[in-house]
Amino acid sequence: xxxxxxxxxxxxxxxxxxxxxxxxxxxxxxxxxxxxxxxxxxxxxxxxxxxxxxxxxxxxxxxxxxxxxxxxxxxxxxxxxxxxxxxxxxxxxxxxxxxxxxxxxxxxxxxxxxxxxxxxxxxxxxxxxxxxxxxxxxxxxxxxxxxxxxxxxxxxxxxxxxxxxxxxxxxxxxxxxxxxxxxxxxxxxxxxxxxxxxxxxxxxxxxxxxxxxxxxxxxxxxxxxxxxx
Numbered sequence: 199x200x201x202x203x204x205x206x207x208x209x210x211x212x213x214x215x216x217x218x219x220x221x222x223x224x225x226x227x228x229x230x231x232x233x234x235x236x237x238x239x240x241x242x243x244x245x246x247x248x249x250x251x252x253x254x255x256x257x258x259x260x261x262x263x264x265x266x267x268x269x270x271x272x273x274x275x276x277x278x279x280x281x282x283x284x285x286x287x288x289x290x291x292x293x294x295x296x297x298x299x300x301x302x303x304x305x306x307x308x309x310x311x312x313x314x315x316x317x318x319x320x321x322x323x324x325x326x327x328x329x330x331x332x333x334x335x336x337x338x339x340x341x342x343x344x345x346x347x348x349x350x351x352x353x354x355x356x357x358x359x360x361x362x363x364x365x366x367x368x369x370x371x372x373x374x375x376x377x378x379x380x381x382x383x384x385x386x387x388x389x390x391x392x393x394x395x396x397x398x399x400x401x402x403x404x405x406x407x408x409x410x411x412x413x414x415x416x417x418x419x420x421x422x423x424x425x426x427x
Contacts, residue, residue, distance in 0.1 A: 216293055229395060230327065231265055231268055232294075234323055235323070239264065241260055243315035243318060244312055247312060262298070263300070264323075268323055276374065278302035317375070321367045329354065330353045353404070
């Protein structure tokens with residue numbers, strides 16, 4: 199008499215529940231990208247270029263596409279086709295997209311149409327991410343460390359410093375946007391994520407204050423109060 203086992207079927211389909219809030223609580227990078235793009239990155243440059251204000255079909259919101267692209271670039275994923283594939287199975291991508299199907303042609307067209315606006319948005323976004331996660335600019339989009347060195351409990355943001363470094367950051371972003379494909383680099387999040395998230399939430403006021411300061415500097419620059427390179 200042979201041993202008995204439970205029957206199994208590896209070809210059956212499954213229904214999985216994806217909770218975006220829980221995902222953001224477990225992934226510091228996902229949390230911060232969502233926070234920055236939803237609250238601090240202006241969509242005005244994208245709205246000014248859009249041509250479907252009166253006629254034409256609705257488009258994918260720039261916030262969704264910016265989240266997807268920035269998360270991909272930092273994890274070393276440049277291929278629009280690879281991003282399209284991940285939107286069908288990766289829970290982080292599904293959460294960022296709102297479970298909306300987005301083709302590689304849509305992503306590519308978005309980069310081509312809004313290149314300057316994307317560079318401007320990502321320059322601010324990447325500056326904050328570099329400072330908070332203590333990342334080397336040249337390592338962004340090459341590979342993400344298994345855990346963020348130094349944690350997120352101690353970071354500083356400065357509008358003057360940003361103005362000095364933004365050209366270097368923007369140049370690197372331009373190189374990223376030109377890339378076409380690369381083998382994805384799988385990241386492993388730190389076991390300290392929950393504690394780090396708690397520290398980060400307590401210091402979100404630093405991020406808010408930085409963007410407010412940046413707005414004041416940019417407004418002052420327009421009326422000639424400050425002199426920048």
